[in-house]
Amino acid sequence: MMYEVAVFLVAVVAGAVASVTGFGIGSLVTPVLMLRYPAPLAVAMMGLPHVIGTGIRWWRLRHHVDMAVLRGFGLASAAGGLAGALLHARAGAGLITSIFAILLVVSGLAGLTGFIRRLHFHGHTAWIGGLVSGLFGGLAGNQGGLRSAALLAFPLQPAAFVATATATALIVDAARLPVYFISKGSGLVTNAPMVALVAAGVVIGTFAGERVLTKLPMETFRRVVATAVLLLGLGMLIGGSWR
Numbered sequence: 418m419m420y421e422v423a424v425f426l427v428a429v430v431a432g433a434v435a436s437v438t439g440f441g442i443g444s445l446v447t448p449v450l451m452l453r454y455p456a457p458l459a460v461a462m463m464g465l466p467h468v469i470g471t472g473i474r475w476w477r478l479r480h481h482v483d484m485a486v487l488r489g490f491g492l493a494s495a496a497g498g499l500a501g502a503l504l505h506a507r508a509g510a511g512l513i514t515s516i517f518a519i520l521l522v523v524s525g526l527a528g529l530t531g532f533i534r535r536l537h538f539h540g541h542t543a544w545i546g547g548l549v550s551g552l553f554g555g556l557a558g559n560q561g562g563l564r565s566a567a568l569l570a571f572p573l574q575p576a577a578f579v580a581t582a583t584a585t586a587l588i589v590d591a592a593r594l595p596v597y598f599i600s601k602g603s604g605l606v607t608n609a610p611m612v613a614l615v616a617a618g619v620v621i622g623t624f625a626g627e628r629v630l631t632k633l634p635m636e637t638f639r640r641v642v643a644t645a646v647l648l649l650g651l652g653m654l655i656g657g658s659w660r
Contacts, residue, residue, distance in 0.1 A: 432622020
């Protein structure tokens, strides 16, 4: 029972974090699920709660999506993420995860120092930035952190930032969720109560985090996102990949 309570509380925190930074649900909850379930099943179990939380976040913020950024960076990031996910099984997981973690640390530091804002992604550079961030995220099995880090290069207000990151994540979720049901369908059915518990926590956290998002000044918001990216990178370097 204590484990279930812990999973629920982590899911609430993850949903709130994702509402503010545009990522965090899978990054925070999956390692906790892996304490009891095999890694492939834990990842699949996060599929439905992730798409539910992402879908709610997108619906609430859909009017803030920056369509120009989504068409360039967002679609390229989604395509790169799917390509990276397909290559994930063939890649050297340890090396890729280390490279990915270092990229997160560097991106987080660049965000905190303001350097990343000097990149000014636009046009072809937006497509390249989206593709590269998505590719490495897909290879490492954790796309949200690097995607949000790259989005710091765009002059987006907090709501537009999270909305655009969320819309991109939803595209990826729509493509990968059927794969989870096909490959791990029986395991998902068997563990449906845990999946439902995680989904409930994510939903509660999503609505709670939205209130925080609306109150954050622009500069504070950027520092929060950059710090979250930096901590994720350090966590991956210290603890290794959760996949």
